[in-house]
Amino acid sequence: MSEPVLAARALSKSFGPNDVLKGIEFEVHAGASVALCGENGAGKSTLIKLLTGLYHPTSGHVEFNGNQEDWSSPRASLDAGIAVVHQEFSTIGALSVAENIFLDAEPLTRFGLIDRKALVSRTEALLDKLGIHLPARSLVDELSVADKQMVEIAKALRSDARVLILDEPTAVLSQNETRHLFKIINELRARGLGIVYVSHRLDEIFEICTDITVIKDGVVTSQGPVADYSHDTVIAAMVGRELGNLFPEKPHGAEAGIPMLAVRDLVVADGVPPVSFEVKAGEILGLAGLVGSGRTELALAIYGAEAVSGTVLIEGEPLDYRSPSNSIDAGILMLTESRKDDGLFLNSSVARNFAATTPGHGVHPARVAIGHEEARARVMKDRFGVVVDNVGLPISALSGGNQQKVLIARLLENRPKVLILDEPTRGVDVGAKSEIYKMLRHLADEGMAILAISSELIEIVGLCDRVFVMRDGELAAELMSQEISEEAIMSVAAAETSSHHGVASNG
Incomplete structure (x- = not known):
């Protein structure tokens, strides 16, 4: 096998008495895509910071292109050819796509001013090379979250990178957008880039990665070709034990309780049919659909964070003057999609x-x-x-x-009497996910009504007792117990015409 383009050799990092990484061996080869897996707190972020010069090792060293390196800063590693797309965006909304991509590297005129024509031209050439269809002059504030992600990737690849590190790159992407990202990754690999792919979504790792390295408590517990692994062996290496079933068993044959939350003729947006449904005590009801289908908007409307028409009832009593504070007083609590921005x-x-x-x-x-x-x-x-x-x-x-x-x-x-959860396990490792799933099932068993929104179909299928699939702001289908599957959800979510599953309005 050829020499790795990037490697960690016996890499260790301590903060005072706390040993975060211990003797890490890690390699990235040209044209390979290496999954870096581990629970939150396992040491993945620390390893990336050591590889890119944000931290300096306590012992061991980093090799790049066969040479031992001690980067003075992340800028030094970037200039050498290591690009990173972080989970938290660094885009500036008030600047254009072009200005964000070439920030601190703008082409200048002979008078020292930014050459706007050259800036746009270089941006368009780069975006075209990557297959990203964005107007170079558009303000980033006007873009979707997925398009902002594409700006981050283009910014990382504006120079001739040899290694691209992607940290949870699909956390905010729809299925179609994820497919496009994977296409870009495969094209970059074909051009000889080495990819480091950090994700808690095991299905993606098995689809896009060639190799895998698992870290637990600062130590590499397993590594090798992805073909040598199964979901269970990856999970066991991550958490140090077999999780058994990731999801707790759903109640069989048990009837849900009385309607705890009822939504009547809620109009979330102009031109969208009114929405009506119920969530019963002891039930976990899922809201599935593609990004942009209206799931979050519906949840915010129920919670009172958006001004809409229609009625929300809690235990049969209308909730007047809807607002988040009134919802809390009435027993409706919501976990927002972005814990760092809103929680x-x-x-x-x-x-x-x-x-x-x-x-x-x-x-x-x-x-x-x-x-x-x-x-x-x-x-x-x-x-x-x-x-x-x-x-x-x-x-x-x-x-x-x-x-x-x-x-x-x-x-x-x-x-709470009703718990609304928008992406309850986003950015959460598989061990913590299992604990959260068990907690939610326990709460439902005690009589709480739970409305769960998730972009991870396996989460919707494994956790929910009943599922509504949203499309274009409306409830396109209702799936019950054995009907709930990833295939059934996607067939409705991605359809161009209304489904005939039939949505019960519950009055």
């Missing part, structure tokens, strides 16, 4: 984030005793298995899965 106070402690929406039952907000937040947060930590040494640490120090557990625990402090 977390990143500079605040775990304890403060947990207590953000309620001081605790029977406690007046103006009379919260010193240490009360921390004491409650420690109880929450133990109950929900949140991995953190000290609840006084910033929540930004936690992995994505542990941040998600804190947010769900915070919602449950309000003792």
